[in-house]
Amino acid sequence: MRTPRLYTPQPLPLGQTIELEAAAGHYVGKVLRMQEKQEVILFNDTGTQVSAHISNISKKIVRVLISAQLKAPKASLLYTHLGQVMSRGERMDYAIQKATELGINEITPLYSSRCEVKLDHQRQIKRLAHWQQIAISACEQSGRIDVPLIHTPQALSTWLENTSAEVKLVLHPHETRPLEAQKAPLSCALLVGPEGGFTLEEVEQAHAEGYTGLSLGPRILRTETAPIAALTLLQYVWGDLSPRLTEIQDK
Structure with a gap:
């Protein structure tokens, strides 16, 4: 079995024993059915990642002894903020999960005219x-240590007026610019609309706030698929999926 990675908000002092939160303890004891002396990897919000061994496990409590400091994985050079108009059912969950796996740093759920x-x-x-827990679980699975921040849902107009980034992109086929022709930014805001798309007025408002159109080709993608395709493209051209920038980051 692969060593489980678990998020905890508490400090992780070497050589000390800590008690896992109820959800993490349930996962270790009831779902994975782990035993004493088995290893887990823990990480928290401060960028700390450690190896620990289960020292005590019961029906309600799991304690672990922190044994070693581990090297923390590097975050992408590209800081990304996704503005995603909310969708029904599990589609929003899927978008948050996959965006987290692709290195997103912030996600703001949005209301728009067609939401x-x-x-x-x-x-x-x-x-x-619920969405924050999805992001945490995606970090545990994907090897990330920096959990993205999920903001309170807000109106599209509010997000457009208050979000800052070196490059701002809206998924819309008009007024596009090739990404390769632009200087690699350190931050990017990505705006994704609902199933019915943005209204013309909303697109014009985005352009007025400095957003450039980004097209993902001839096919129309679902609202939960579009951010995954766009983030993959952004990370390949400007982020840690780029062979060139990966070499720079590893030095």
Whole structure:
């Protein structure tokens, strides 16, 4: 069995024993059915990653002894912020999961004219916690150590006015510029619309705020597929999927 990676928000002091949170303890004890002395990898928000061994395991409590500091994986040179108009069902979950695997740093769920999702205050709180857990699980699986921040859902106009980045892109076939022709930025804001697309007024508003169109070819992609295709392209041209930039980062 591959050594499990688990996120924890608590400090990870070498040589000390800590108690895992309830969800992580349940996963280790009930799902994986791990035993004492077996190894886990833990990471937290400070960029710390350690090796630990289970020192005590019971029905309700799992304690681990932190034994060694591990080298933390490097984040992409390209800082990305995804503005994703919300979609129904599991499509938003899928977009957040895959965007996290592709190195996204921030995600802001958005409301637009053609957005079909309406969340009251209580449902918004629950969905936000659910989405953050999806991002954490994706980091555990993919080897990331920096968990992306999931922002509170907001109106498209608010995001356009307040989001800053060196390059701003909207998935729309008009007024596109080849990525290869642009100087590699350190940060990029990516805007993805709903199933029905953005209205002409919304596209014009994005352009007024400095957004350039980005086309992904002749086929129309679903709203949960589009950010994955776009982020893969961005990471290949400007980020850690680029052979050239990967060599620079490894030096």
